[in-house]
Amino acid sequence: EADASAPRATESGTPKGAAIDGIAAQLRAAVTSGLTRPRQYREQQLDGLERMLLQNVSLWEAALAADLGKSEVEAHLSEIAFTVGEAKHARRQLWRWMLPAPVPLPLALQPALGRTVAEPLGATLVIAPWNYPLQLALGPLVGAIAAGNAVLLKPSEVAPATSALLARLMPAYLDPRSVRVIEGGVPDTTALLEQRWDLIFYTGNSRVARIVAAAAAKHLTPTVLELGGKSPAYVHRSADIAVAADRIAWGKWLNAGQTCVAPDHIRVDREVADELVDELRRATAEQLGDARTSPDYSRIINGEHLARLQSMLEGGTVVTGGDADADQRYLAPTILTDVDADAPAMQEEIFGPILPVLPVDGVDGFIDAMRGRDKPLALYVFARDREVVRRVERETSSGALGVNVAVAHYGAKSLPFGGVGESGMGRYHGRFSFEAFSHRKAVLSKPAAIDTLRVIYPPFTELRAAI
Ligand code: NAD
Numbered sequence: 001e002a003d004a005s006a007p008r009a010t011e012s013g014t015p016k017g018a019a020i021d022g023i024a025a026q027l028r029a030a031v032t033s034g035l036t037r038p039r040q041y042r043e044q045q046l047d048g049l050e051r052m053l054l055q056n057v058s059l060w061e062a063a064l065a066a067d068l069g070k071s072e073v074e075a076h077l078s079e080i081a082f083t084v085g086e087a088k089h090a091r092r093q094l095w096r097w098m099l100p101a102p103v104p105l106p107l108a109l110q111p112a113l114g115r116t117v118a119e120p121l122g123a124t125l126v127i128a129p130w131n132y133p134l135q136l137a138l139g140p141l142v143g144a145i146a147a148g149n150a151v152l153l154k155p156s157e158v159a160p161a162t163s164a165l166l167a168r169l170m171p172a173y174l175d176p177r178s179v180r181v182i183e184g185g186v187p188d189t190t191a192l193l194e195q196r197w198d199l200i201f202y203t204g205n206s207r208v209a210r211i212v213a214a215a216a217a218k219h220l221t222p223t224v225l226e227l228g229g230k231s232p233a234y235v236h237r238s239a240d241i242a243v244a245a246d247r248i249a250w251g252k253w254l255n256a257g258q259t260c261v262a263p264d265h266i267r268v269d270r271e272v273a274d275e276l277v278d279e280l281r282r283a284t285a286e287q288l289g290d291a292r293t294s295p296d297y298s299r300i301i302n303g304e305h306l307a308r309l310q311s312m313l314e315g316g317t318v319v320t321g322g323d324a325d326a327d328q329r330y331l332a333p334t335i336l337t338d339v340d341a342d343a344p345a346m347q348e349e350i351f352g353p354i355l356p357v358l359p360v361d362g363v364d365g366f367i368d369a370m371r372g373r374d375k376p377l378a379l380y381v382f383a384r385d386r387e388v389v390r391r392v393e394r395e396t397s398s399g400a401l402g403v404n405v406a407v408a409h410y411g412a413k414s415l416p417f418g419g420v421g422e423s424g425m426g427r428y429h430g431r432f433s434f435e436a437f438s439h440r441k442a443v444l445s446k447p448a449a450i451d452t453l454r455v456i457y458p459p460f461t462e463l464r465a466a467i
Pocket of ligand 1: 156204259261
């Protein structure tokens with residue numbers, strides 16, 4: 001007999017209601033009590049996060065293989081080692097990031113000292129997606145912890161093995177007074193969003209981002225929204241076509257195309273379109289061979305997404321790939337040509353291993369095609385002609401621009417990562433993560449001894465005469 005007074009059960013069958021009630025307030029109290037303030041505490045938590053990853057490598061690999069069929073190498077490069085790198089960098093740089101930053105002041109305010117100090121925001125909520133279910137959960141956490149916040153992580157229920165492992169291991173390595181994890185789907189996330197947070201960091205799609213932003217607005221909570229969109233690659237006739245094909249193929253087939261910054265589709269100068277398609281087939285065969293048996297090729301997250309992707313194969317000519325195996329959640333790396341603007345693959349972000357190649361007439365044709373579209377998370381231009389690169393940089397807008405390279409900008413801690421317009425707001429990685437989770441307080445301090453402000457006190461007799 002179910003006990004009606006028991007906490008509400010969620011889709012995954014675990015009672016969450018009791019854990020969710022008042023959790024934002026509890027976490028905020030951990031910050032206001034001063035617990036999370038000391039640099040040493042933050043460093044210890046970051047160290048715990050690193051150890052949680054490094055001491056359980058085979059468990060993480062198994063979870064990522066179960067959720068996405070990720071190879072160990074990919075799991076390591078794009079999730080485990082990547083996140084360890086972020087945490088280590090934050091731990092080592094933290095003293096520097098926490099230093100007050102002096103600023104110059106106008107003569108009229110002097111003598112005085114001006115500085116900015118970074119202070120924690122309080123209780124923060126991180127909502128993670130399924131495609132890099134480890135890195136996109138723990139990466140934001142690094143920023144939250146480094147900046148001295150308490151944080152609640154809600155991993156994606158769509159990647160259940162990684163979500164369960166996070167829930168199991170985090171309490172053993174991170175102080176539960178300031179870092180929590182709650183698994184769950186829409187009902188639990190909805191309940192969490194009703195509470196007052198001091199920052200919500202959401203990674204996912206722009207439809208749910210609107211739900212998050214609306215919930216945040218009720219409490220005037222700031223948000224960082226890391227979204228996606230149709231990130232294009234433009235290949236100009238001056239490009240090294242073989243290198244462009246190698247780099248686009250790698251960025252696209254990585255994680256079977258389920259990467260927010262994967263090239264969504266290619267626009268290529270008409271006169272080199274056939275050559276590019278040939279080179280893409282060559283590069284794909286070289287990198288993955290028979291993708292179905294390649295240990296280096298991921299699987300589609302679930303049957304629903306596979307069906308969505310298969311429906312995108314309509315309205316184009318499959319030049320390579322196209323075959324699927326529902327039992328294996330497998331979809332071959334697929335190149336599509338003869339794709340109309342109104343084809344299914346051009347209506348929404350593909351987020352899978354389907355690569356439409358559309359011809360355009362030069363850089364003008366590409367820039368025209370971008371006009372009036374949503375600003376993508378990334379845009380890639382392949383060209384040796386520097387004027388072409390300059391024009392693309394100046395005349396298009398995107399979260400990031402890759403020149404003769406795709407996806408790799410994601411790996412530079414010194415570059416801010418984030419979208420613009422429909423692809424999101426806010427930025428993180430490296431020091432930008434620390435800033436994203438901090439309030440930069442402006443501090444002006446003036447000695448009492450020499451009261452230069454006296455000149456602007458009323459009565460304004462002298463000032464009146466001066467203006
Ligand atoms: P998802 O389905 O896992 O959803 C993301 C999160 O939103 C999950 O935690 C989920 O529980 C939550 N959620 C879903 N519905 C909700 C609702 N109604 N109310 C509240 N929360 C809800 O992942 P997704 O959205 O399919 O992720 C794919 C998208 O994310 C793509 O558009 C991709 O480009 C984008 N993405 C962006 C980045 C980035 O860093 N900018 C990274 C990865 C993915």
